[in-house]
Amino acid sequence: MGLEISNTTVRIVDLLPPGGFSLEGMHARNVTFLGPAVLLLHGNVIFGGTTNVGGSVESILWTLEAGRTEVMGAIDAKDATFDDCTFVGVGFASTHELLQQLILNAHV
Secondary structure, eight states, rough: OEEEEEEEEEEEGGGGOOTOOOOOOTTEEEEEEEEEEEEEESSOEEEEOOEEESSSSHHHHEOOOOOOOOOOOEEETOEEEEEEOEEEEEEEEOOOHHHHHHHHHEEE
C-alpha cells in the first residue's frame, strides 16, 4: 500500500522520499498537486471523480512511443489513484490509451 493523502495542497516533490522518484501506489483524494513536475503514468492508474488540470491538453500531455522502456526525470506514479484532484503546473507522460483516460475526466 502506498502513500494515502487527502484534503490538502502539496508540492509533488515534497511527497518524494530523499533521493526518491516514485509515488507508486499512492491514493489521493481531493488533493491539489503543485508542480513543476511530470508524472509518469503506468500500470493501473485511476482518475476518479473530477480531475482539474491547468493548461491545454496539448501542453500537459506527453505521449510515450510504444515499446519505450525508460524515462528519466519524471516522477513515477505507477498504480496510483487520484480522486477529485487538481494539478497545477503538472504534465503527464504515458501511453496514448492511459492519457485518453485522463482526458475523459479532465477539466482544463
